[in-house]
Amino acid sequence: DGSVPEGGVGGGTGMICHGFKGGIGTASRVVDRAAGGYTVGVLVQANQGRRERLRVNGVAVGEAVPAAEVPLPEVPDMPDEPSSIIVVIATDAPLLPNQCARLAQRAGLGIARTGGVGEHSSGDLFVAFSTGNGALGPAKYREGGSEVTIPVRMLSNIYINHLFDAVIDATEEAILNALLAADTMTGRDGLTAHRLEPDRLVEIMEAAGRRTTSG
Secondary structure, three states: OOOOOOEOOHHHOOOEEOOEEOEEEEEEEEOOHHHOOOEEEEEEEEOOOOHHHOOEOOEOHHHHOOOOOOOOOOOOOOOOOOOOOEEEEEEOOOOOHHHHHHHHHHHHHHHHHOOOOOOOOOOOEEEEEEOOOHHHOOOOOOOOOOOOOOOOOOOOHHHHHHHHHHHHHHHHHHHHHHHHHOOOEEOHHHOEEOOOOHHHHHHHHHHOOOOOOOO
């Protein structure tokens, strides 16, 4: 059905995000038809951030869930600095490599919305790719039998801001989806990473006067 497993699956199994169980998260956006109607999809492997920094729609969620309420995972023989997040961005908009690089740079803004700051020693990795020129067919490795020039398409930079918006929004949502899809997990040496309970998040958001939807 096209859905991607989220939470503590695959490479997300051992991830810890803002002091909660992290993992894999996904989200997508479709830009306005006037800007091409293209889709931007984001997948994250969320393994970053400090508890007290976690923000959801501007609300200091991490501060509202102290370690006395939900214990922090105590990782032995590890520094206090957070680890890293991987962000993969895909779009069907026809982009050139430098435009893909610009999309990848915007992932950091989505991470910042959730309270991530890219701490020292954090090895965050962002990559973006486009399928917008897929109709060109496979590459040929010998001269003859093919055109000398290839008509590659690219999105006009006048419209690229729409993709930037989509990347930022989808990255933020993908991180939250990773947190909410993950279950509390106990691993090696009894180390336990507790989930961010969805009901508790709703309570915090409502107490802050922010509307939420359930389901």
